[in-house]
Amino acid sequence: MSQHRHPGAPGRAGAVPALPDLPEATVARLPEYLRALHNLADTGHETVSSEELSAAAGVNSAKLRKDLSHLGSYGTRGVGYDVALLIEQIENVLGLTQRRAVALVGVGNLGHALAGYDGFAGRGFRIAALLDADPSRVGEEINGLVVRHIDELATVAVEESLAIGVIATPAAAAQQVADQLVAVGVTSILNFAPCVLSVPEGVDVRKVDLAIELQILSFHEHRKASLTALPATGGSALTALPGGFAATDTQEAIGT
C-alpha cells in the first residue's frame, strides 16, 4: 500500500529500527530463503543471484526479488546478494537474534518426536520445558529434559521467559492448554491438535494438521484421476510417467 518512498531524499532518516510491515506471504517465505542461504553459506558461496537463490528456495525469481526488496536494498546490481549479509538481515527481521524459549505441551506420540527434533536449536529456538497433564508421564526424561506437570506452567513461564507454546495434546485437551498458555502470557501458539483454538486478540495461532494436508492431496489425486479418465481435455494427458523434469514444484505454504 505505501509506496511513497522518495528516492534519494535524505529527509527524515529512520533512526528507528524501522519495522517494515511485510506482506504475510513474504513472511511465510523468508524462512525458506533463510535455509537456502544457510546451505549456500555452508558450501562456501559468498554471493548469490536472485535466480540461484529462488531456485534453491523453490520460488520464482521475481517473487524473491520483490520479497527481499521489502526488507530494503541488500543486493548489488550486476552481482547479486551477499549471502552473509542477507542471512543477517532476514534473521533480524524474523526476530531470530534472540533465542526464544518454547514450551512443548503434550508428550505423547507426536510430542516425543517434537522433543527429539533437532531443528529447534539450529534455528534459534530452545525447548524450555516439556509438560504433560498425565502424572504417569511426569518425570520421564526425553532428550535431556524432564517432563514436568502442566500445573508448573506458570513457574516455567517465569523461569524461562516463555515466548512460544507448542500444543501436541489430543484435541479434547487443546483448548484448555491454550487457555493456560495465554494465561501465563504466551502470545504465540503452534497447534498440532486437530481442532480450532479460540484465543484472545493479539495471540497468534498457527496450525499444523497432517490429516488436512493428506486430504488436500487426496483432492488433487482425485481430480487428476478424473481428468485422465476423461478424454478430449487438452492434449495427450495419457502419460503416466512424464519424462520432462521441469523442476516445477507446486509446493505451497501451509496455514491461513
Added chain:
Amino acid sequence: MSQHRHPGAPGRAGAVPALPDLPEATVARLPEYLRALHNLADTGHETVSSEELSAAAGVNSAKLRKDLSHLGSYGTRGVGYDVALLIEQIENVLGLTQRRAVALVGVGNLGHALAGYDGFAGRGFRIAALLDADPSRVGEEINGLVVRHIDELATVAVEESLAIGVIATPAAAAQQVADQLVAVGVTSILNFAPCVLSVPEGVDVRKVDLAIELQILSFHEHRKASLTALPATGGSALTALPGGFAATDTQEAIGT
C-alpha cells in the same frame, strides 16, 4: 472458464465427476469444515447454519457460504445445511470415498510418531507400508506394521496401489526418496523434510516444516514486542525485557 465435455451419459468411471475446479483456498478449508461437521454429527446435530459452522471451523461465515456454494447448493434458505448431506458432498469432492494407501518413508523420530498417528484411519487413509533405508530399522514392528526396506517400494506400489507418499527422512535423503516415489507412479507427496523437492510436472508436493512455522511465529512475536515498546502506553515502557505483561486475560475474543 470451464468448457464442458459431453454432458449426459459419461462413459466410464461412473461417479459423474461434476469437475470441481474449486479455488485452491477453498480446497484447503474443506477438510476443516469436514471435521467440524463430523463433530456436529457426533453431537446429534442434523442441520447447521453457516454462522455456526463457520464459527466451529474458525472462519468467516461469508467465506464459508462462498466456499460451499462452489460445491453446489446443498443448503436450505431459512434453515441451514443438512449435516449428513454436506459431509457426504465434501467427502465426495475430496475423493475420500475411496480409502487411499499411504506409504511412509523414514521411520526415525518423526516417522515413528506419524506411524502411530490415529488420524489416518479415521479420515480415509491407510498406511500401506513403512519404509526405511537403514537396514537396522528394517524388520521393526510399529503399530502392527513391519518396516520394510526402501528397495521394496516398487513391490509395495503394485501390491497396495499406492496413492500418496509421506517423506519423513532427513533432508539429505528426501530428494532421492521423492525420485523413487515418482518412479513408481506416486503423484502426491507430503514432505516433512526441511528441503525443497524437485518433481516432474503433475506431481503435487505439500510441505510441512516445524521450523518454518516457529520462525513465522517468531516474526510476529518480534513485531508485537517492537510495537509495545514504541507507542506511549502511558505506563513504564522502559523495560527492555517484556517481563510484566498486561495479561489480556479476557478470553473468548473468538476471533473474526
Added chain:
DNA sequence: CGCGATTTGTGCACGTCTTCACAAGCGCCT
C-alpha cells in the same frame, strides 16, 4: 574512460481471494 554484460529493484497489469451487502428462497405462525 567508456562499453557491454549482468543483475537488482519496481511499475504495471492481471488473477485470486476476501468481505460486504442484499435479493431470493424457505418455513412457520397467525
Added chain:
DNA sequence: AGGCGCTTGTGAAGACGTGCACAAATCGCG
C-alpha cells in the same frame, strides 16, 4: 393464504499476491 423472520447464495468492490518486462545500477575489461 399471507406475512414475517431467518438463512442461503451471489454480485460487486476492494485487498492482496503474482509475474512480466524493463530501467537503473554495478562490475570487469579492453
